[in-house]
Amino acid sequence: MAFKELYCVDCGESLGEYSEYYFHDEALNNVITFNQQSRAHKRHDIVIRI
Numbered sequence: 001m002a003f004k005e006l007y008c009v010d011c012g013e014s015l016g017e018y019s020e021y022y023f024h025d026e027a028l029n030n031v032i033t034f035n036q037q038s039r040a041h042k043r044h045d046i047v048i049r050i
Ligand SMILES: [Zn+2]
Pocket: 008, 009, 010, 011, 012, 040, 041, 042, 044
């Protein structure tokens, strides 16, 4: 099964891997938005790595 990784550019750290099967791009974008609203990654640049 294919996985996509969320990566925070500002922190230089992985935010975890997400199964493509369960997380379509829209769901991943929701996860990114959620992280960008958190204290740890406020307004950080978070990208999807395949
Ligand atoms: Zn960050």
